[in-house]
Amino acid sequence: MIREKSTDYSVWRRLSELARPNWPHLLGIVLLSFLSTPLSLLMPLPLKISVDSVLGNQALPNWLQAIIPDALEASKRNALFVAGGLLLVIAILASLQSLASWLLQTYTGEKLVHNLRAQLLWHVQRVSLAFHDRRGPSDTSYRIQHDAPAVQNILIHGLVPMVTSGFGFFAMLFVTLRISPKLAVIALLLSPVLFLLARHSSRRVRAGYDEIKQLDSSAMLVMHEALASLRAVKAFGQESFEDELFRRKSRMRMKEQVRLASIQASFHVLVGVTIAIGTSVALVIGVSQVMAKAITVGELLLVMAYMAQLYEPLRTISGKIPELQSSIVSAKRAFSLLDECPEVSDSDGTLASGRVRGDVEFQHVNFQYTQGRRVLDDVSFKIPAGSCVGIVGPSGSGKSTVLNLLTRFYEPLSGQILLDGYSLRDYKLAELRQQFSIVMQEPMLFSTTVAGNIAYGRPDASRDEIIEAAIQANAHDFISNLPKGYDTPIGEGASRLSGGERQRIAIARAFLKDSPVIIMDEPTSAVDIRTEACIIEAVEKLMRNRTTVMIAHRLSTLEKCDIVLVMREGRLNMITNDLEEAKLQLMKAEEFPERPGPAIGPMLVG
Numbered sequence: 003m004i005r006e007k008s009t010d011y012s013v014w015r016r017l018s019e020l021a022r023p024n025w026p027h028l029l030g031i032v033l034l035s036f037l038s039t040p041l042s043l044l045m046p047l048p049l050k051i052s053v054d055s056v057l058g059n060q061a062l063p064n065w066l067q068a069i070i071p072d073a074l075e076a077s078k079r080n081a082l083f084v085a086g087g088l089l090l091v092i093a094i095l096a097s098l099q100s101l102a103s104w105l106l107q108t109y110t111g112e113k114l115v116h117n118l119r120a121q122l123l124w125h126v127q128r129v130s131l132a133f134h135d136r137r138g139p140s141d142t143s144y145r146i147q148h149d150a151p152a153v154q155n156i157l158i159h160g161l162v163p164m165v166t167s168g169f170g171f172f173a174m175l176f177v178t179l180r181i182s183p184k185l186a187v188i189a190l191l192l193s194p195v196l197f198l199l200a201r202h203s204s205r206r207v208r209a210g211y212d213e214i215k216q217l218d219s220s221a222m223l224v225m226h227e228a229l230a231s232l233r234a235v236k237a238f239g240q241e242s243f244e245d246e247l248f249r250r251k252s253r254m255r256m257k258e259q260v261r262l263a264s265i266q267a268s269f270h271v272l273v274g275v276t277i278a279i280g281t282s283v284a285l286v287i288g289v290s291q292v293m294a295k296a297i298t299v300g301e302l303l304l305v306m307a308y309m310a311q312l313y314e315p316l317r318t319i320s321g322k323i324p325e326l327q328s329s330i331v332s333a334k335r336a337f338s339l340l341d342e343c344p345e346v347s348d349s350d351g352t353l354a355s356g357r358v359r360g361d362v363e364f365q366h367v368n369f370q371y372t373q374g375r376r377v378l379d380d381v382s383f384k385i386p387a388g389s390c391v392g393i394v395g396p397s398g399s400g401k402s403t404v405l406n407l408l409t410r411f412y413e414p415l416s417g418q419i420l421l422d423g424y425s426l427r428d429y430k431l432a433e434l435r436q437q438f439s440i441v442m443q444e445p446m447l448f449s450t451t452v453a454g455n456i457a458y459g460r461p462d463a464s465r466d467e468i469i470e471a472a473i474q475a476n477a478h479d480f481i482s483n484l485p486k487g488y489d490t491p492i493g494e495g496a497s498r499l500s501g502g503e504r505q506r507i508a509i510a511r512a513f514l515k516d517s518p519v520i521i522m523d524e525p526t527s528a529v530d531i532r533t534e535a536c537i538i539e540a541v542e543k544l545m546r547n548r549t550t551v552m553i554a555h556r557l558s559t560l561e562k563c564d565i566v567l568v569m570r571e572g573r574l575n576m577i578t579n580d581l582e583e584a585k586l587q588l589m590k591a592e593e594f595p596e597r598p599g600p601a602i603g604p605m606l607v608g
Contacts, residue, residue, distance in 0.1 A: 013333050016340075020118060021157055027110040028157065034103040035166035039173045041096045046307035048089040052082065054300035107162075111154035118150045122339050129342045131411045132371065140223040145335050149215070152332035160326045167315035167322075174315070181305050182297060184287050189309060189316075192280045196273060196316050200323040203269040208327040210262040214255060215331055221251040266324060273320055277313045284309050353428045358421055358437050360387035360518040360549030362408065367417035369403060376415070377403045379572045387422075387518075390550040392560035394584060395569030401553045404569075405521050408551065409438050421519075439517040441541075443524040445508030447499075452481055453488040455507055459515035467514060475510035475540045477503070502533035509540045520544060522552040526559050534559075557581050 021028060054060035126134075126142055134142070171193075179186040228235055228244040235244055288302045297305070362385040369378040378400045385391050393401045406412050407419060410426050419426050426434060439459070447455050456471055457463045463471075468488065472478040480503055484490040492498060499507070505525060512520060525541060526534040542562055544550075554560050566584040568576040576587050 013330060013337060016337050017153060017156060017333065020114065020153060023117075024110055024114060027106060027113075028162070031103060031106050031110060031158070031162050032165060034099060034106065035162060036169055037099045038096070038103075038166065039170040041092060041099060042170065043173065043177060044088075044092050045096070046304050048085040048092070049307070050300040050304045051085040051088070053303060054298055058298070058300065060298065060300065107158050111158040114153045114157060115151045118153050118336065119146055122146045122150060122336060125340050125342070130413075131406070133342055135371070138223060140226040141219040142339065143226075144219045144222050145339055148218070149332035149336040152329040152336065155329040156326060156333060160322050160329060164319050164322050167318040171315035171319075178305060178309065181301055182288065182291065184291075188280055188284050188287070189313065192276060192313070193316055195276055196320040197323075199269060199272050199276070200320040203265060203324040204327050206265050207262060207324045208331065210258060210265070211328040211331045214258050214262070214328075215335060217251060217255040217258065221248060221255060224248045224251055269324060270321065273317060277317065280313065281306075281309060353424055353430065353433075358518050360437075361385070361420070361422050362519070362549060362551070363420040363423075364404070364407075365418050365420065367407065367419060368415045369400075369407060369412065370415055371412075375572075377572050378407070378414075380417075381572075381574050382417075383567060383574060383577065385549060385551070387549050388547060389565070390545050390552070390563045392563035392566045392584075393551065393553045393569060394555070394557065394560070394566060395575070398571075399569035400572040401569050402523060405440075405523060405551065405553065409440065409521065410434060436515075437517055438519050438521055439512035439515045439544075441505070441508050441512055441520070441522045441525050445504045447492055447504055447507060449492060451486075451489050451491055452484065452507065455492060456488075456510045456514055459511055463514055468510075471510040471514035472507075474513045474543055475506045476536050477506035477510050477540075480506075500533075502537065505533075505537055506540060509537070509544060512544055518548055520548050520550040520552075522550070522554075524553050524555060526554070557585055560584075 123146060126146070175186055175189060178189065224244065224247050228248070235241060285306065288297070288305060291297045292299055292302050364381050364383050367378055367381045368376055370376045381400070381404070393404060395401050403412075407414055408426075410419075410431065421429070421434070421437065448458065453465070453468050456468050460467075465488070469478065472481055472488075481488055481490075509525070522541065526537050538559060541552075545562065550563075552560065552563065560566055560581060565577060565579050566581065567574060568578070568584055568587045576584065578584050578587075
């Protein structure tokens with residue numbers, strides 16, 4: 003669900019909001035950049051002094067005579083030293099200005115990018131899972147990592163140079179106008195031509211960069227899937243297929259980039275030719291004025307130097323307009339993430355829950371992920387606090403959806419879900435999630451230490467509490483045998499641990515969090531019988547005095563459950579405390595999957 007469509011106006015408004023905390027730094031960059039203009043105006047002056055006052059017979063400029071000793075005016079050799087010294091001072095000041103500006107630009111730009119990336123990551127973690135189901139992680143990651151730096155390109159390397167160049171242009175124009183009005187008019191006449199060229203080029207470049215960004219995201223998706231599923235790729239011998247798919251996406255991107263480069267190169271050629279025409283006309287007029295003794299040779303050299311500097315701001319401004327199109331496209335893509343509204347809103351939650359008892363009730367709940375068949379159809383049941391409930395059913399019957407709705411990863415289409423008699427919407431979302439500990443079929447572990455993974459739900463836990471949780475989860479023995487014990491880094495994807503070891507760390511995490519409601523999604527489906535027994539023993543200890551909802555394909559895992567819910571095609575088909583009856587019903591559901599079971603009204607479990 004999109005909150006606001008990103009337009010050029012909204013992009014600039016959002017950029018101004020993002021830049022507001024850094025306005026002193028941006029102002030400092032602009033002021034430092036403005037210093038470059040007077041320094042540029044002074045740069046040709048030593049050449050004029052050398053030509054007119056050393057090689058010629060002109061006196062030193064009045065302002066220079068006022069600040070140097072009379073002795074230095076006595077000879078042409080002294081005047082040459084004055085010109086050389088002046089050139090050195092101007093060069094040192096220009097270098098210091100450039101250094102200070104570069105450091106401040108780097109700091110401010112990196113800070114802007116850091117803040118935007120942090121804001122994007124904070125936001126995308128709070129949008130619903132439905133958004134991530136639609137978008138996928140690759141495109142979101144690309145926008146955070148590669149599109150977010152656009153804010154630096156626009157504000158620091160785009161807007162500031164354009165403002166500085168505009169100031170420099172008018173300053174140079176004013177000085178040139180004082181020396182030779184005809185030459186100043188020539189430069190002024192070129193300005194509209196350059197801006198028309200920039201406007202025409204920018205429109206063509208904008209559409210191309212939009213296509214390139216989409217191709218980049220598409221290629222990144224192929225690469226991410228190939229690496230994430232590398233075992234499957236190798237098992238099926240599809241390395242060549244994935245390689246060709248990536249190459250095809252990259253070739254499409256390369257062709258589009260070359261096409262854009264040709265457009266931009268043509269633009270720069272036209273700009274160069276236009277400026278060359280203006281410079282040649284200015285040279286002809288300037289030499290004619292020297293021959294007519296309207297200006298001196300030194301003044302001609304000074305004006306021609308100013309003309310070169312006068313065209314440089316025009317070149318910068320006209321060049322930045324097309325170049326910024328890539329960054330504006332990236333900024334739109336980054337801000338579009340912030341425009342995604344969280345589909346699970348926390349705005350209505352006002353209930354400060356503390357620790358709940360664990361009474362759960364589904365009341366006529368309906369749900370569907372997309373337009374089409376409902377995943378849950380009028381599901382109703384009650385679970386008293388402290389009960390253990392197993393959920394079974396064929397794949398696609400809605401078992402995992404029940405858990406996703408209970409933890410409020412998604413919102414029901416209709417009906418409501420109660421916890422201790424209150425709707426889930428009444429709870430503050432963060433406090434609601436604290437009531438649940440989740441052990442998934444594929445436990446998600448992070449590339450930190452074993453202790454860090456166990457303490458993920460309680461970062462302030464002590465080492466003794468972490469060890470006690472591991473002992474309860476039957477994980478302490480194998481953790482102690484790791485190279486660094488609890489301080490052993492697990493590595494990305496927990497590839498250094500077996501499936502059973504990962505599962506027991508996840509169970510230890512649930513022990514440490516000590517939530518009143520435990521949710522388990524097939525916790526033993528990916529382990530052998532021996533490991534299963536170890537995990538079941540840990541699970542039974544975890545279930546004590548807690549409400550437990552467990553999905554399992556192995557009915558033996560559900561022996562300790564008080565009741566079993568049999569799901570079939572999104573409907574609650576049976577509630578029973580007889581595992582054999584549940585097994586028989588499950589076999590019938592798999593034998594006749596097209597026949598829906600009856601909808602069961604609210605029933606008390608336990």
